[in-house]
Amino acid sequence: xxxxxxxxxxxxxxxxxxxAGPINGNTIISTNSNEKKLLIELKNHxxxxxxxxxxxxxxxxxxxxxxxxxxxxxxxxPGFEKKITTTLSNVEIEYFLKSVLLGNYVFIFTxxxxxxxxxxxEVGIANKSMKTLxxxxxxxxxxxxxxxxxGSIRAGEGANIGPGSFATDSKGxxxxxxxxxxxxxxxxxxxxxxxxxxxxxxxxxxxxxDNGFSYIYDAEGILYQYDNSGNLISEMPVDESRxxxxxxxxxxxxxxYVRGSGIGDILVAKIENGKLNxxxxxxFKKDLEQGIYGSNGQRYVAFLKEEEKVGTIxxxxxxxxxxxxxxxxxxxxxxxxxxSVEFVGESRNGDSYVKTESDRDGELIVEVSRFDAKGxxxxxxxxxxxxxxxxxxxxxxxxVDGTIYQMMPGKDKLTLNSFFSN
Numbered sequence: 001x002x003x004x005x006x007x008x009x010x011x012x013x014x015x016x017x018x019x020a021g022p023i024n025g026n027t028i029i030s031t032n033s034n035e036k037k038l039l040i041e042l043k044n045h046x047x048x049x050x051x052x053x054x055x056x057x058x059x060x061x062x063x064x065x066x067x068x069x070x071x072x073x074x075x076x077x078p079g080f081e082k083k084i085t086t087t088l089s090n091v092e093i094e095y096f097l098k099s100v101l102l103g104n105y106v107f108i109f110t111x112x113x114x115x116x117x118x119x120x121x122e123v124g125i126a127n128k129s130m131k132t133l134x135x136x137x138x139x140x141x142x143x144x145x146x147x148x149x150x151g152s153i154r155a156g157e158g159a160n161i162g163p164g165s166f167a168t169d170s171k172g173x174x175x176x177x178x179x180x181x182x183x184x185x186x187x188x189x190x191x192x193x194x195x196x197x198x199x200x201x202x203x204x205x206x207x208x209x210d211n212g213f214s215y216i217y218d219a220e221g222i223l224y225q226y227d228n229s230g231n232l233i234s235e236m237p238v239d240e241s242r243x244x245x246x247x248x249x250x251x252x253x254x255x256x257y258v259r260g261s262g263i264g265d266i267l268v269a270k271i272e273n274g275k276l277n278x279x280x281x282x283x284f285k286k287d288l289e290q291g292i293y294g295s296n297g298q299r300y301v302a303f304l305k306e307e308e309k310v311g312t313i314x315x316x317x318x319x320x321x322x323x324x325x326x327x328x329x330x331x332x333x334x335x336x337x338x339x340s341v342e343f344v345g346e347s348r349n350g351d352s353y354v355k356t357e358s359d360r361d362g363e364l365i366v367e368v369s370r371f372d373a374k375g376x377x378x379x380x381x382x383x384x385x386x387x388x389x390x391x392x393x394x395x396x397x398x399x400v401d402g403t404i405y406q407m408m409p410g411k412d413k414l415t416l417n418s419f420f421s422n
Contacts (some may be wrong), residue, residue: 042068046120048096050088056081057100068093073124094120098140106191109136109384118384136384139187139416141176148193150414151180152390162390162409165248166416168399169208174416176407177203177216184214184226187416196230205249205393207256209271215256217249223256223269225276234275238268239284248394250345252293264290264299290322292343294352297324302341302354317341319354319371331371335380336360345398349373353398355383368396368404368419381419387411 037053038060046068052060058080065072070093088096094107101123109118118136143152143162152162164177172189184196184203201218208214212228221240225233240246243266247259254272257265266288270277291299301320306313318332318341333341337358344355350373358365366383383396387410397405404419 038063040064040067042093043090046070046093048088048091048093050086050091050096052087053085054083055085057084060084060100061097064093064097070120071122071124072097073122097123105140107138109138111135118382135420137418137420139191139418141185141187141414141416143413145181147195149181150176150178150185152409153180160390163392163407163414164203165205165392165394166397166405166407167206167208167214167394168397168403168405169212170210170400171212172399172401172403172418174405174418175206175208175214176414176416177206179203179219184216196226198224199232205258207249207251209251209254215249215251215269215276217258223276225271236269236276236278242266242284242288246393250292252295257293259292260288263288264301265293291320294346296350298322300343300346300352302343304338304341315339315359317354317356319343319352321352321375329375331375331377333369333380334377335367335369337365339364342396344368344396347398347402348400349402351378351402353402353404355396366396368398370402383419384417385410385415387415 035053036055037051038055039051040063041049061072064070084100098107106124107120108122110121111118121135141148141150143150145151150163154160161180164179166174166176168174174187176185178185179202182198182201184198184206186194186196196214201216201224203216204219205217206214214226216224216226218224221238222235223238224235227233243260245261247262249256249258254270255267256269258268260266267279267283270279289299291301293299299322301322302317303320304315304317306315314336315338316333316335317338318330321329321331333354333356335356335358337360338356339359340357342355344353346352352371354369356367356369358367364386367380368383369380370378372378381404383406385408387408388395389411390409392407392409395407399405406417408415408417
């Protein structure tokens with residue numbers, strides 16, 4: 001994959017008093033009442049300068065596609081005939097495309113070899129399957145109360161309410177807790193949107209089992225179980241007296257855990273005979289163990305470390321793995337300036353994933369590092385974007401196939417990023 005370093009100019013300018021006609025080569029002919037102008041300059045990393053007046057969106061996209069090597073899937077849509085009039089100065093082409101498309105699109109980014117950098121490679125309609133290895137797929141959802149929207153409420157600092165959490169299933173569907181609209185919004189890998197309409201619950205967290213059943217934790221401390229057709233199967237109250245703060249929920253071997261008091265997993269329910277059931281009295285009394293449970297009974301404990309070298313403090317981190325028999329092993333993350341570490345999941349083949357936040361020259365960098373089942377470091381993926389305008393209990397997760405998912409509840413929209421890495 002080549003890195004984009006482009007510096008070209010596209011100039012299409014109409015002359016007053018000319019005769020109306022179509023685009024012909026690099027000339028646009030216009031009338032007195034319909035003057036047209038298209039000036040687009042593309043610079044390094046696809047920064048765009050433009051002066052566009054009364055040009056159909058379809059023609060603007062075709063010129064950008066031809067000159068930039070970005071594959072823009074243009075299809076029969078009346079919206080592409082709308083006229084564009086805008087002036088741009090040093091604007092990222094990704095931002096420009098998103099602002100003029102406004103529809104149900106996905107944006108695919110390709111990693112620059114040997115660098116933690118991604119460039120926009122493809123734009124396509126969301127209902128076409130575009131899952132590709134080594135790429136990022138971005139899906140954006142607007143805020144509102146409509147069928148395809150996610151709800152949000154702004155009630156002052158500390159009181160804003162937006163999407164509370166999300167989860168994925170083995171088929172790559174993404175389930176979003178729409179706390180405000182009281183529903184679970186489901187996004188398929190092909191971009192098709194459906195939902196589970198709840199009956200008054202305010203969903204704060206969600207997990208999906210191997211059968212595609214949804215387990216929804218609401219603001220009142222009730223756990224609900226829905227089948228994959230959206231029917232309520234069972235429900236039960238959760239004893240929240242065993243922790244003073246609650247973290248993300250997840251399912252391991254038909255047992256449902258939440259992260260308690262920032263320390264480790266607490267068993268809150270079991271799935272028996274297809275329905276929710278309470279833990280036994282002995283399980284209730286079990287001491288809280290440090291770490292997050294994995295599928296083979298091990299516990300993953302993320303940690304920070306500081307080390308003084310030549311008069312400076314170096315910050316790092318890693319993952320301690322505690323086996324069922326008590327033996328421990330340590331996996332160090334080869335990154336600098338780490339200020340927070342969080343275990344975010346494991347894939348079906350036993351790979352483990354750790355999210356880190358690092359301070360590098362005053363900039364906060366979010367990344368996910370991967371270790372294989374034997375504890376060997378594999379790679380690190382940089383998570384783009386810092387537009388977190390609403391608090392959510394979970395913002396990064398890992399699917400069973402190793403796909404990394406990011407939910408970013410921004411100021412104006414919800415953004416979902418899916419990272420497919422080799």
